[in-house]
Amino acid sequence: MEFFLISMLNGLTYGLLLFMLSSGLTLILSMMGVLNFAHASFYMLGAYFAYQISVFIGFWPALIIAPILIGIIGAVIERYGLRRTHKTGHVAELLFTVGVALVIEELVPLIWGRVPMDYKIPPQLDFTLFTLFTTDFPAYRGFMIFISVFMLVLLYLVLTRTRIGLIIQAALTHPDMVGALGHNVPRVFMLVFGVGAALAGLAGVIGGNAFVTEPGMAFAVGSIVFVVIVVGGMGSLEGAFVASLGLGLIQTFMVAIDYTFADVFAMVGLDSIPPGTVGDMLSVKFSQMAPMMPYLIMVLMLIFRPRGLMGARES
Amino acid sequence: MSDIKAISIAEVDKGMSGIRRWVFWIIAVVAPLILPLIFDSSYAISMMSQMGIAIIFALSYNMLLGNSGLLSFGHAVYFGLGGYFVIHALNAIDAGKFYFPVTFLPLLGGLGGLIFGISFGYVSTKRAGVTFAMISMGIGELMFAASSVLPIFGGEAGVSSNRVTGTGLFGINYGPPIQIYYLIAGWAMVSALLIYALSLTPLGRMVNAVRDNPERAEFVGYNPQRVRFIILALSSIFAGIAGGLAAINYEIVSQEYLSANQSAMPLLMTYIGGTMHFFGPVLGAILVTFLQVVVGVYTKAWPLYMGIVFMIMVLFAPQGLAGLIMQHQPILRAGLGARLIPSYLYAMVSGLIMLLGIISLVEFIYHLSTEIHSGTEMTLFGISFDIASSFPWVITILLIAVGFFFFRRACSAISSSWNSALAEIKGSESHE
Amino acid sequence: MNNTPILELADVTKSFGKTQIINGVSLAVPRGERHAIIGPNGAGKSTMFNLISGRFPVSSGKILLDGNDITAMPPFEINRRKLSRSFQVTNIFHRLSVYDNIRCAVLWSLGYKHSFWRSLNRLKDVTELANHTVEEIGLGAKGEALAGALTYAEQRALELGITIAGGAEVILLDEPTAGMNHSETDAAVELILKVTKGKTLLMVEHDMGVVFGMADRISVLVYGKIIATGPPEEIRGNKAVKEAYLGEEAV
Numbered sequence: 001m002e003f004f005l006i007s008m009l010n011g012l013t014y015g016l017l018l019f020m021l022s023s024g025l026t027l028i029l030s031m032m033g034v035l036n037f038a039h040a041s042f043y044m045l046g047a048y049f050a051y052q053i054s055v056f057i058g059f060w061p062a063l064i065i066a067p068i069l070i071g072i073i074g075a076v077i078e079r080y081g082l083r084r085t086h087k088t089g090h091v092a093e094l095l096f097t098v099g100v101a102l103v104i105e106e107l108v109p110l111i112w113g114r115v116p117m118d119y120k121i122p123p124q125l126d127f128t129l130f131t132l133f134t135t136d137f138p139a140y141r142g143f144m145i146f147i148s149v150f151m152l153v154l155l156y157l158v159l160t161r162t163r164i165g166l167i168i169q170a171a172l173t174h175p176d177m178v179g180a181l182g183h184n185v186p187r188v189f190m191l192v193f194g195v196g197a198a199l200a201g202l203a204g205v206i207g208g209n210a211f212v213t214e215p216g217m218a219f220a221v222g223s224i225v226f227v228v229i230v231v232g233g234m235g236s237l238e239g240a241f242v243a244s245l246g247l248g249l250i251q252t253f254m255v256a257i258d259y260t261f262a263d264v265f266a267m268v269g270l271d272s273i274p275p276g277t278v279g280d281m282l283s284v285k286f287s288q289m290a291p292m293m294p295y296l297i298m299v300l301m302l303i304f305r306p307r308g309l310m311g312a313r314e315s
Numbered sequence: 316m317s318d319i320k321a322i323s324i325a326e327v328d329k330g331m332s333g334i335r336r337w338v339f340w341i342i343a344v345v346a347p348l349i350l351p352l353i354f355d356s357s358y359a360i361s362m363m364s365q366m367g368i369a370i371i372f373a374l375s376y377n378m379l380l381g382n383s384g385l386l387s388f389g390h391a392v393y394f395g396l397g398g399y400f401v402i403h404a405l406n407a408i409d410a411g412k413f414y415f416p417v418t419f420l421p422l423l424g425g426l427g428g429l430i431f432g433i434s435f436g437y438v439s440t441k442r443a444g445v446t447f448a449m450i451s452m453g454i455g456e457l458m459f460a461a462s463s464v465l466p467i468f469g470g471e472a473g474v475s476s477n478r479v480t481g482t483g484l485f486g487i488n489y490g491p492p493i494q495i496y497y498l499i500a501g502w503a504m505v506s507a508l509l510i511y512a513l514s515l516t517p518l519g520r521m522v523n524a525v526r527d528n529p530e531r532a533e534f535v536g537y538n539p540q541r542v543r544f545i546i547l548a549l550s551s552i553f554a555g556i557a558g559g560l561a562a563i564n565y566e567i568v569s570q571e572y573l574s575a576n577q578s579a580m581p582l583l584m585t586y587i588g589g590t591m592h593f594f595g596p597v598l599g600a601i602l603v604t605f606l607q608v609v610v611g612v613y614t615k616a617w618p619l620y621m622g623i624v625f626m627i628m629v630l631f632a633p634q635g636l637a638g639l640i641m642q643h644q645p646i647l648r649a650g651l652g653a654r655l656i657p658s659y660l661y662a663m664v665s666g667l668i669m670l671l672g673i674i675s676l677v678e679f680i681y682h683l684s685t686e687i688h689s690g691t692e693m694t695l696f697g698i699s700f701d702i703a704s705s706f707p708w709v710i711t712i713l714l715i716a717v718g719f720f721f722f723r724r725a726c727s728a729i730s731s732s733w734n735s736a737l738a739e740i741k742g743s744e745s746h747e
Numbered sequence: 748m749n750n751t752p753i754l755e756l757a758d759v760t761k762s763f764g765k766t767q768i769i770n771g772v773s774l775a776v777p778r779g780e781r782h783a784i785i786g787p788n789g790a791g792k793s794t795m796f797n798l799i800s801g802r803f804p805v806s807s808g809k810i811l812l813d814g815n816d817i818t819a820m821p822p823f824e825i826n827r828r829k830l831s832r833s834f835q836v837t838n839i840f841h842r843l844s845v846y847d848n849i850r851c852a853v854l855w856s857l858g859y860k861h862s863f864w865r866s867l868n869r870l871k872d873v874t875e876l877a878n879h880t881v882e883e884i885g886l887g888a889k890g891e892a893l894a895g896a897l898t899y900a901e902q903r904a905l906e907l908g909i910t911i912a913g914g915a916e917v918i919l920l921d922e923p924t925a926g927m928n929h930s931e932t933d934a935a936v937e938l939i940l941k942v943t944k945g946k947t948l949l950m951v952e953h954d955m956g957v958v959f960g961m962a963d964r965i966s967v968l969v970y971g972k973i974i975a976t977g978p979p980e981e982i983r984g985n986k987a988v989k990e991a992y993l994g995e996e997a998v
Contacts, residue, residue: 090444090445096629099629107619113684113685227453302450303438523840532851534800534823535909541861542861
């Protein structure tokens with residue numbers, strides 16, 4: 001029970017963080033048709049910027065400043081890079097973001113080095129929020145949940161209650177029509193790209209010190225966010241939400257399960273599998289399988305439900 | 316620029332005709348045979364072996380990207396699994412479990428690639444475009460994650476073997492690197508020929524049609540998913556052959572073979588070389604490998620340079636090097652090539668100045684961030700100096716600024732000399 | 748003689764969400780007929796074509812091709828059964844040459860499927876049929892040109908060429924003369940008559956001159972329902988048609 005509840009909470013934290021990334025990615029993807037490969041790079045930049053700012057003036061200003069900076073960087077990249085490639089087609093746009101990701105991936109260690117940063121949780125939040133049976137639940141996790149939920153509610157309100165939000169929603173379902181309504185589509189694109197980047201940056205700010213801030217963090221998260229998008233269904237925010245939480249929970253639980261396949265077989269009375277290739281395979285622990293899980297789920301989803309959980313479009 | 320692009324694409328197939336095509340193929344066959352006689356250092360031979368592997372891998376990749384419009388981020392899966400197939404086969408041969416001539420071992424790699432191409436391709440080719448890109452990446456990550464878990468991949472150390480095994484055909488035992496080079500060169504030629512031939516078949520053309528307009532392909536009787544599936548399976552054979560050759564060459568296969576980096580390599584090579592021409596990926600593979608081996612020795616910032624070059628190509632030259640070369644055909648044919656030379660020289664000199672500045676700047680920062688423990692003195696291009704003083708930095712910034720200023724002017728000089736040449740060609744055409 | 752209609756629609760409906768676009772269409776087209784479908788904008792003509800050719804699934808009802816049920820088939824299966832269609836918005840392979848566009852259109856029907864062991868250039872039947880078709884649609888001089896670089900009228904001709912090249916028995920043409928001037932329209936009509944000789948032709952067309960000049964029979968589609976079907980004279984005299992459609996536009 002204790003294990004279950006704590007894993008639930010940890011999975012929820014991780015899942016919400018994933019959704020902060022995948023929501024921006026989904027908005028950019030559905031509106032602009034661009035799969036932003038550099039999205040996770042903004043997450044990484046968020047963490048590094050926050051670290052640097054917190055060294056100078058502390059964590060709290062960083063929480064505000066870093067995402068705004070990332071948002072501006074995102075908007076500039078859209079305005080002066082992505083827009084140029086737009087006429088060449090979606091593949092060129094995607095490849096441009098791949099280039100951006102590659103360069104950021106190398107610029108970061110160029111500036112900060114390859115070792116993980118000493119990006120600490122702010123002392124104000126460095127205490128135990130509550131103790132569940134014997135396990136402590138850190139306050140910072142609670143803070144992460146709070147920030148994520150706060151941002152999501154804000155995003156929801158913007159999308160449903162404001163004029164720009166309605167335009168964005170219209171663009172989600174009828175991408176060709178918005179231009180005809182007389183809106184400045186390029187400006188909306190730049191805004192969405194910038195806000196998406198800022199959201200990713202914010203995720204980096206609050207995730208960087210909870211997990212790790214190092215040059216490999218972008219790629220590690222990036223590929224999982226793609227899985228979220230595919231599993232949730234292309235262009236569906238609701239799907240991305242469900243998939244983010246689902247994957248967050250599954251991965252958290254898997255890591256914590258210390259059984260091997262052989263153990264499971266033994267439970268049902270099959271304990272005499274000889275060593276050898278098959279026997280070796282069965283000695284793999286579930287926790288070791290955790291990194292594979294998101295991708296396995298994606299493959300299974302594609303076989304049995306190619307549209308994804310809530311996808312409306314085929315591609 | 317749109318004029319220029321239209322010409323270059325139209326020239327793709329009929330660009331080289333008759334005798335010139337034969338000359339091209341003869342060079343392609345003879346050059347790899349005599350190159351090791353000219354560059355006979357072990358350094359050169361190992362680099363050329365690496366190039367041969369890269370060429371097969373890149374050509375296999377372009378069957379997807381250029382010919383089918385499928386952008387894959389997981390092609391290393393087939394490369395790597397082909398490699399694992401061959402390395403395990405080598406070990407089995409060593410242990411006397413079965414006999415198979417090493418010369419033909421890459422075929423087993425191809426088989427490995429094919430098996431996984433069929434099973435994963437069934438899933439991934441259900442979609443095209445951006446979704447395919449994501450799925451291919453997911454499958455790549457799946458296999459990479461699997462390789463650190465499943466014992467058959469040998470964990471982080473990988474699986475190693477010894478290629479000098481069995482008696483070999485005609486006494487060739489693949490001990491000396493030069494024998495390996497010829498093995499790779501031979502397989503590269505066979506693969507290139509097959510991939511080229513494939514592009515001239517009914518399937519080869521339908522693959523282009525599905526790339527251009529999958530919907531219309533459905534209304535002329537083709538199932539686009541099926542077409543994509545078959546081409547992916549075929550392409551994974553060649554990726555597997557490349558992986559198998561790498562296994563024989565390095566005598567070790569590790570996780571690195573399945574990594575995202577390994578998947579990114581053929582993308583970079585193919586795109587930089589040019590996806591719309593058969594020889595584009597070959598050019599890209601040779602160039603990128605050369606830079607990787609040569610530049611990689613001097614600087615750790617190599618991946619950064621690679622990324623910048625890639626981004627510049629995407630922004631300014633999406634047709635790739637091959638496309639840039641082929642664009643000159645109409646001008647060269649009209650005998651107006653000399654007209655472009657002055658502006659090209661101008662651009663080259665100013666570009667080099669700018670490049671010098673950029674490289675210096677990157678290397679300074681790199682030195683500061685990674686090698687600061689060895690002091691602030693460093694040597695670049697044979698010159699030693701202390702980057703604690705401001706002098707080198709000022710020079711660097713100056714180089715970039717001056718280079719950029721003149722490079723911009725050179726670019727407009729290039730475009731005006733192009734326009735005048737094109738205008739003259741058009742003028743002479745309308746006179747006829 | 749075979750008296751089954753070559754194409755038959757039985758009470759076909761189609762809704763997008765809550766909006767019903769096709770409200771129970773039944774239609775039988777006998778072999779060799781030139782059948783035109785007319786109706787005001789938004790009547791569902793293009794949707795009907797999309798249902799027949801398998802582009803969209805029907806909501807209910809049945810579609811029979813030569814007596815065989817093709818209702819739930821994907822487009823390529825239907826095409827393999829000798830039904831081919833053109834598109835209102837030009838739908839060609841832009842980065843292939845004119846000649847290759849046509850070659851791609853004949854490969855399946857000549858039985859080459861996914862063949863990757865034969866050289867395309869050495870397939871005599873493909874070459875002959877492609878050359879013949881390219882000449883027939885009047886693009887003989889442009890065979891090597893990129894399809895994307897053709898003029899609008901040339902692209903329309905190519906669109907028609909791709910549609911008929913495979914030798915389909917039933918041909919659906921969606922507004923083949925849309926956006927053409929008078930002389931272009933005349934040339935297009937002549938071309939259509941030439942290349943569809945002996946075939947069954949079903950066409951959506953707005954140009955009444957073309958429709959009444961070419962069609963053996965005409966169906967009038969209004970709000971997703973066929974309100975009349977008959978030979979041109981009969982349609983011209985039909986009161987309901989006049990009210991619903993011709994009354995507004997043909998004066």
